[in-house]
Amino acid sequence: xxxxxxxxxxxxxxxxxxxxxxxxxxxxxxxxxxxxxxxxxxxxxxxxxxxxxxxxxxxxxxxxxxxxxxxxxxxxxxxxxxxxxxxxxxxxxxxxxxxxxxxxxxxxxxxxxxxxxxxxxxxxxxxxxxxxxxxxxxxxxxxxxxxxxxxxxxxxxxxxxxxxxxxxxxxxxxx
Numbered sequence: 563x564x565x566x567x568x569x570x571x572x573x574x575x576x577x578x579x580x581x582x583x584x585x586x587x588x589x590x591x592x593x594x595x596x597x598x599x600x601x602x603x604x605x606x607x608x609x610x611x612x613x614x615x616x617x618x619x620x621x622x623x624x625x626x627x628x629x630x631x632x633x634x635x636x637x638x639x640x641x642x643x644x645x646x647x648x649x650x651x652x653x654x655x656x657x658x659x660x661x662x663x664x665x666x667x668x669x670x671x672x673x674x675x676x677x678x679x680x681x682x683x684x685x686x687x688x689x690x691x692x693x694x695x696x697x698x699x700x701x702x703x704x705x706x707x708x709x710x711x712x713x714x715x716x717x718x719x720x721x722x723x724x725x726x727x728x729x730x731x732x733x734x735x736x737x
Contacts, residue, residue, distance in 0.1 A: 563594060563595060564592060564593045564594050564595055564596035564616075565591070565592040565593070568591050568592060568593060569593060569596050569598075572593070572598070572601075572603075572606075573601070576602075576603060576604065576605060576606050579606060579607070580605070580606065580607045583607040583609075584607075590610045590611065590612065591608065591610075591611040591612065592611075592612045593608075593611055593612060593613045593616055594612050594613070594614050594615060594616070595614070595615040595616060595617075596613070596616045596617070597616075597617040598616060598617065598618055598621055599617050599618070599619050599620060599621065600619075600620045600621060601621050601622075602621075602622045603621055603622060603623050603626055604622055604623070604624045604625055604626065605624070605625045605626060606623065606626040606627070607626075607627050608626060608627060608628045608631050609627050609628070609629050609630055609631070610629075610630045610631060611628070611631045611632070612631070612632045613628075613631055613632065613633050613636050614632045614633065614634040614635055614636060615634070615635045615636060616633075616636045616637070617636075617637050618636055618637060618638050618641055619637050619638065619639040619640055619641060620639075620640045620641060621638070621641045621642070622641070622642045623641060623642060623643045623646050624642055624643070624644045624645060624646070625644070625645050625646060626643070626646045626647070627646070627647045628646060628647060628648050628651050629647050629648065629649040629650055629651060630649070630650045630651060631648075631651045631652070632651075632652050633648075633651050633652060633653045633656050634652050634653070634654050634655055634656065635654075635655045635656060636653070636656045636657075637656070637657045638656060638657060638658045638661050639657050639658070639659045639660060639661065640659070640660045640661065641658070641661045641662070642661075642662045643661060643662060643663050643666050644662050644663070644664050644665060644666065645664070645665045645666060646663075646666045646667070647666075647667050648666055648667060648668045648671050649667055649668070649669045649670060649671065650669070650670045650671060651668070651671045651672070652671070652672040653668075653671060653672060653673050653676050654672050654673070654674040654675060654676065655674070655675045655676065656673075656676045656677070657676075657677045658676060658677060658678045658681050659677055659678070659679045659680055659681065660679075660680045660681065661678070661681045661682070662681075662682050663678075663681055663682060663683045663686050664682055664683070664684045664685055664686065665684075665685040665686060666683070666686045666687070667686070667687045668686060668687060668688045668691045669687055669688070669689045669690055669691065670689075670690045670691060671688070671691040671692070672691070672692050673688075673691055673692060673693045673694075673696045674692060674693075674694045674695060674696070675694075675695045675696065676693075676696045676697070677696075677697045678696060678697060678698050678701050679697055679698075679699045679700060679701065680699070680700050680701065681698070681701045681702070682701070682702045683701055683702060683703050683706045684702050684703075684704045684705050684706065685704075685705045685706065686706045686707070687706075687707045688706060688707055688708040688712065689707050691708075691712065692715075693708070693712050693713075693715055693716050694715045694716075695715070695716065695717055696715075696716045696717065697716070697717045698716055698717075699717075
């Protein structure tokens with residue numbers, strides 16, 4: 563359960579939140595299962611925060627720093643994470659359907675079993691991210707830094723009826 567004092571502080575605005583974070587750098591925010599649906603959190607400092615199971619659909623996290631955060635099972639559907647820093651974040655089992663991850667940094671992130679269906683990852687950096695069994699159905703990967711070795715570990719398009727019969731030649735470096 564989320565720390566309600568921290569949830570209330572966050573709802574007072576990002577300036578107050580980020581000031582509190584600077585004054586308490588040793589504190590790892592506990593926003594476990596918090597409902598922040600639709601909240602504007604541009605530039606928020608969520609370094610090493612626990613947002614596991616949080617409801618973050620339609621939230622705006624443009625330029626936010628979520629590096630090292632626990633985002634296991636969080637719901638980011640229809641969220642904006644443009645240019646967000648998700649380095650070493652754990653997004654295992656997270657739902658990121660129709661999420662804007664353009665130019666986001668997901669280096670060394672854990673995306674095991676994550677659902678990125680219809681997500682926009684244009685220009686994102688997934689260097690060394692673990693995408694084992696992640697679903698990228700209809701995701702925009704144009705200009706995304708992701709290797710063929712990483713793609714081999716995702717849920718293969720052939721396992722998804724929507725993709726049966728689709729030619730991948732020239733689209734991705736399919737194994």
